[in-house]
Amino acid sequence: MVQEKKMGIKEIQSGLLPKLSKDVKNSINSGSFYMYELAGKYPYAVVIDQKAYLLDKKGRVAKIVQNEDLQTEDLVYFSDLPRPKSLFDLAVI
Amino acid sequence: MKETAWLFLLPVYNKGQNPENRHVMDLAFGVYKLESAGISRDNIFIAIDGADYEKISEVIEQFTGSKHRIYSTDEIETLRSDATFCSNLVLFVFGHGHELGLSSYKIITPHVLLSEIQKSANIEKAVIYLGPCFSGIFNYLEISGQQKIIFVGSTKFYSSIASRATEQVAGGKKPSWIANFFLLGVFKWFSSPVDIDGDGRYTIMDSYKFVSIYSNSVYANIKKSDFPYLIQRIPMLHKKLVKLGKQYKRYRDGFEGCKALGWNRCVKFYEKLLNDTDLQIRTIKRSINENLEIDLFNIQESWVSDSTGALSTMYVTGSIQ
Numbered sequence: 001m002v003q004e005k006k007m008g009i010k011e012i013q014s015g016l017l018p019k020l021s022k023d024v025k026n027s028i029n030s031g032s033f034y035m036y037e038l039a040g041k042y043p044y045a046v047v048i049d050q051k052a053y054l055l056d057k058k059g060r061v062a063k064i065v066q067n068e069d070l071q072t073e074d075l076v077y078f079s080d081l082p083r084p085k086s087l088f089d090l091a092v093i
Numbered sequence: 094m095k096e097t098a099w100l101f102l103l104p105v106y107n108k109g110q111n112p113e114n115r116h117v118m119d120l121a122f123g124v125y126k127l128e129s130a131g132i133s134r135d136n137i138f139i140a141i142d143g144a145d146y147e148k149i150s151e152v153i154e155q156f157t158g159s160k161h162r163i164y165s166t167d168e169i170e171t172l173r174s175d176a177t178f179c180s181n182l183v184l185f186v187f188g189h190g191h192e193l194g195l196s197s198y199k200i201i202t203p204h205v206l207l208s209e210i211q212k213s214a215n216i217e218k219a220v221i222y223l224g225p226c227f228s229g230i231f232n233y234l235e236i237s238g239q240q241k242i243i244f245v246g247s248t249k250f251y252s253s254i255a256s257r258a259t260e261q262v263a264g265g266k267k268p269s270w271i272a273n274f275f276l277l278g279v280f281k282w283f284s285s286p287v288d289i290d291g292d293g294r295y296t297i298m299d300s301y302k303f304v305s306i307y308s309n310s311v312y313a314n315i316k317k318s319d320f321p322y323l324i325q326r327i328p329m330l331h332k333k334l335v336k337l338g339k340q341y342k343r344y345r346d347g348f349e350g351c352k353a354l355g356w357n358r359c360v361k362f363y364e365k366l367l368n369d370t371d372l373q374i375r376t377i378k379r380s381i382n383e384n385l386e387i388d389l390f391n392i393q394e395s396w397v398s399d400s401t402g403a404l405s406t407m408y409v410t411g412s413i414q
Contacts, residue, residue: 030257032271077269085259093307
């Protein structure tokens, strides 16, 4: 039996997906959208609510599918673009 | 010492659909923080509605470092029976609010939630922290009986506010998501309680005062840091949105034209352009809406339903007494 890979959290360089717009990349890093690594034909998917935009290896949208049908692996962020700060660590008192 | 059940509840509006990722992440972060603060996992109960429990479970495992049993809200009776060893309850509510209650496929009205708690005869004290929008409708309830039931809400009749955050979870991983910062503040207090009124005890009243100050401070910080973005970026994004809208229309015309002529390669070409443009339009719309709603059109004002009860209910690591 093939063991399915479990979800992890990883970072990649934004240059790996040159055709994906910077606005989308920033939204992924801010946590508004989620980008997952996929095992099949399309290497990544950007998930917005119930929709999943499947990306080709350069970051172009190749297909749109329902999020529910997706077998996702790692959650991906961009290592060279800004990420939000921690709110939990904010000292208030 | 009496045992406390720590219940994490995430109802979902559409039966058979998964909850939003951000809500699962809020919940998973809470479980991680409470376990890190010394609360026994045997006392932690998670109830989530969803379709793909494997996926939901993986998110929780990523955040906490271990697998947890997840009950659906249809299994409340099983959960109730599994938690009978507890005399007290702390309930954290996640997800969306609704003007009639908690957004669930069977709307959980304030009366329904209260009755469910009152049905658990073993529960002597219950504290309910409500993260969703319009949680003020859970205030001003007629609560009879011997049980002490205290509600602490994130907001009165406004939307509850969530904002961009990157937090450290199990194994040093750092996910980013749009986090409900009222609930983050509640977990912050339980992780490291502060005796705000200086009476020498950690009480639910302290948690309420703390999270109110925390929410307002975070909100002020967000407004300050977003201000330049609002005045510089939003007009620019509006222009971009108009341009992308026109572009989308052109591509759609091309797509329809090629389809009518049966030119399949051309159809595929336009389909890709349409998909790309659709993603960009959604990105910009989301960005504008999030900023306008969070920065301009909201108020965050927490509340507590029973100040006497909140003052006399103490938190001692692992339980409320």
